Amino acid sequence: MQISRSEVRSDFVLRVEEISGEKILGCYQCGKCSAGCPMIQVMDCPPHQVLRLTQLGSRDEVLASGTIWLCASCQTCASRCPRGVDLSRIMEALRAVRLRAGQPALDLGSVPKEVLGDVPQQALVASLRKYTS
Amino acid sequence: MKYAYFPGCTLHTQADNFRLSCDASCRELGLELAELQSWECCGAVFPLSTDNRLPLASPFRTLARAHATGQPLLTLCSACYNVLKRTNYTVSGNAEVREKLEAFVELPYAGQGRVVHLLEAIRDDLGWGALRARVKRPLSGLPVAAYYGCLLLRPQEELQFDDPENPRVLEELVSALGAKPVLYPHRAECCGAYLGVRDSESTLGAVRTILQAAGARGARVLVTSCPLCFYNLDSAQARISQEDLAFKPLPVLYFTQLLALALGAPASQLVLSRHQVDPWPALQELGLGEVVA
Numbered sequence: 001m002q003i004s005r006s007e008v009r010s011d012f013v014l015r016v017e018e019i020s021g022e023k024i025l026g027c028y029q030c031g032k033c034s035a036g037c038p039m040i041q042v043m044d045c046p047p048h049q050v051l052r053l054t055q056l057g058s059r060d061e062v063l064a065s066g067t068i069w070l071c072a073s074c075q076t077c078a079s080r081c082p083r084g085v086d087l088s089r090i091m092e093a094l095r096a097v098r099l100r101a102g103q104p105a106l107d108l109g110s111v112p113k114e115v116l117g118d119v120p121q122q123a124l125v126a127s128l129r130k131y132t133s
Numbered sequence: 134m135k136y137a138y139f140p141g142c143t144l145h146t147q148a149d150n151f152r153l154s155c156d157a158s159c160r161e162l163g164l165e166l167a168e169l170q171s172w173e174c175c176g177a178v179f180p181l182s183t184d185n186r187l188p189l190a191s192p193f194r195t196l197a198r199a200h201a202t203g204q205p206l207l208t209l210c211s212a213c214y215n216v217l218k219r220t221n222y223t224v225s226g227n228a229e230v231r232e233k234l235e236a237f238v239e240l241p242y243a244g245q246g247r248v249v250h251l252l253e254a255i256r257d258d259l260g261w262g263a264l265r266a267r268v269k270r271p272l273s274g275l276p277v278a279a280y281y282g283c284l285l286l287r288p289q290e291e292l293q294f295d296d297p298e299n300p301r302v303l304e305e306l307v308s309a310l311g312a313k314p315v316l317y318p319h320r321a322e323c324c325g326a327y328l329g330v331r332d333s334e335s336t337l338g339a340v341r342t343i344l345q346a347a348g349a350r351g352a353r354v355l356v357t358s359c360p361l362c363f364y365n366l367d368s369a370q371a372r373i374s375q376e377d378l379a380f381k382p383l384p385v386l387y388f389t390q391l392l393a394l395a396l397g398a399p400a401s402q403l404v405l406s407r408h409q410v411d412p413w414p415a416l417q418e419l420g421l422g423e424v425v426a
Contacts, residue, residue, distance in 0.1 A: 021183035038323045041338045070335060073181060074283035074323030079297055092181035106331050118368065119330055120360040121142040122212050125177035126327035129188070 007057030016054060019093035026085045027051050033077035033087050043067040047077060047087055068094045069105045106131035134258050136207035137199040138166035142174040148360035150404035154389040155209050157398035161267060164254060166207060169198055175216040186230055192220040193234045197242035205247040207254055211284035211359035218248040222291040252302050264309045269397030271311030275419050278315045278352035279303030282362045283323040297321060303388060310395040315352040319343045324365045340369045348383050353415040356388040367409050384412035
């Protein structure tokens, strides 16, 4: 694997830093975020590895990961990070890169009617915010 | 004590049991909730990007309108609390954001108002002693698991609600009502929130972990302050029971339903009909069911 400055400081990485307001290189990969993540069992890539891939500028791999859509923004990682990195903001920035490129992660029409009728309004508002806008 | 009350999008619909049991409780406690004359959805999630402030306009408008009433802004729903309080924190500490929002919304507001959750109003304004003195039906012996989830607790520096790793306020409430708080792991962990809208399977693991941890430590009911936690924890249990025959269902209640029950409110105001896992058996075991009926 070759790592170059052009990838580590690529437009993608700078954009994620700008949207999130976080320093991507602040993370030293201790794994505390993944250790406490309540959704890790359904993620295809643990949260600290998403951050590592972002550090390395692996844009396509990060944006293809299902993990960014399975982060519920519960802020457990952010509240425990010994380096003060708010990973939930970085996850939001990664989602924003996809959403702003016109790639929503939810088609409301495909959500089963019984789910739409049952879930509280706040879940609909939240998922439209997180997955489509 | 008087508050400007923001119910939010879910309390007049799916979570009317939360709203009505809160109303009944506040009447007994002498807390006056005056619903804002005009309010709109807070947005349900606090925006975490730093380059788009538009989603803050709606919570900002609510904060400014509440401040104009001269009363603290009170919410019940954990999500509304999180969004409104974080917006307030942002506005009070970031002049650029504040000026943008004031110009866009056309209301002056600098984040000087107080945002409180009902639990804070009871703990900080009323006090546990005053609550204890108003209990008419002590819930003696009822083992209650308090579930906090994520939105009441984090980020601590912005919410200043309780210790995010070892919160106490719900256990203190449960104790004041005469019931027995059950401590268990995962009580401050996320249930999966809105993820189930996109993939209903995705939240099952987190929900099962929370319910099993509480059940294994002897809880007979679990209380929450979030309509989405309530939905996730209550609605998944039929499915979990199908897959795991050893799973013992755990009724989920809003903390206000237990509160209203202990304060002697009429049964109609608890609205116990909206629960998929029936809370009656647990309450009847204590003889409380007969009182309510």
